[in-house]
Amino acid sequence: MKTIFSGIQPSGSPTIGNYLGAIKQFVDLQHDHDCYFCIVDQHAITVPQDPKQLKENTRSLAALYIASGIDPNKATLFVQSDVSAHAELGWMLQSMTYMGELERMTQFKDKADGRSAVSSALFTYPTLMAADILLYQANIVPVGDDQTQHLEITRDIADRFNNRFGNTFTIPDIQIPQVGARVMSLQEPTKKMSKSDENVRGFISMLDTPKQMEKKVKSAVTDSDGVVAYDVENKPGVSNLLSLYAALTNQSIDASVAHFSDKRYGDFKGEVAEAVVETLNPIQERYNELIQSTELDDILTEGASKAENIANKTLLAAKDKMGLGK
Helix, strand or coil, X not given: XXXXXXXXXXXCCCXXXXXHHHHHHHHHHCCCCEEEEEECHHHHCCXXXXXXXXXXXXXXXXHHHHHCCCCCCCEEEEEHHHXXXXXXXXXXXXXXXXHHHHHCCHHHHHHHCCCCCCCHHHHHHHHHHHHHHHCCCCCEEECCXXXXXXXXXXXXXXXXXXXXXXXXCCCCEEECCCCCCCCECCCCXXXXXXXXXXXXXXXXXXXCCHHHHHHHHHCCXXXXXXXXXXCCCCCHHHHHHHXXXXXXXXXXXXXXXXXXXXXXXXXXXXXXXXXXXXXXXXXXXXXXXXXXXXXXXXXXXXXXXXXXXXHHHHHHHXXXXXXXXX
């Protein structure tokens, strides 16, 4: 059985893109893999956070994982900061990582945006991400395609460590979903959908009301020719909605195009909105049951204990290889 690790930052309610690019995969993978799914709150503090809001976001994200179908009896769900091995190995791996590698990370460039007052953790956090993955000897890391660069540096760090100190870490493979890996903004379909978008009409939150979801889809940018066709370069808005529909209904892009071949844009958007609502409604119902319950606390406490047992074994092995400790 192969091991999987992945996680999402608790920086606000996930979007439908986060659900399709990550969480939906997690639900499918937990049945025949050894899965570790993590709320990576230590990554969130690479930028300023309100402490109270961070705790609320962490709890909310955990509830959404479970509400989406993560089964604590099949997968280990935990909060990153509850397992101290993540931070410790992250520091150790900084000694194995080159400045040039970190300087090439496009997400750092995007988030820093030329500012001088940028946290050093924002620069070095790919090493913490590498520690997250390598602690559990993950064979597979399911991510959206915007994270592939970080997975490549993780593979490089693990290979470098193994070559220098002996075989210690599993080299992880990347897994990207064929459909829905990169859901774009509903208002600027050439940009990735983001929960930090200043234009709230550009993204669908997993906790939006059905009316909000419907309104956002129906106001999505398309074009003026009225033909439902998949052409990312010339029809990015329509192509984005087709990709969204295909992923939500578990159909291929070709099948989705054929389904809408004789439909107007109004009908097309209406069906996409319906697919979004039908997917998220049952998730929201379960979420509301969990968010204030002790059941959620119990699941996270047990998950942290399981994760810590595995992580500490890897950490001790890595420390021994590096000559750390008595």
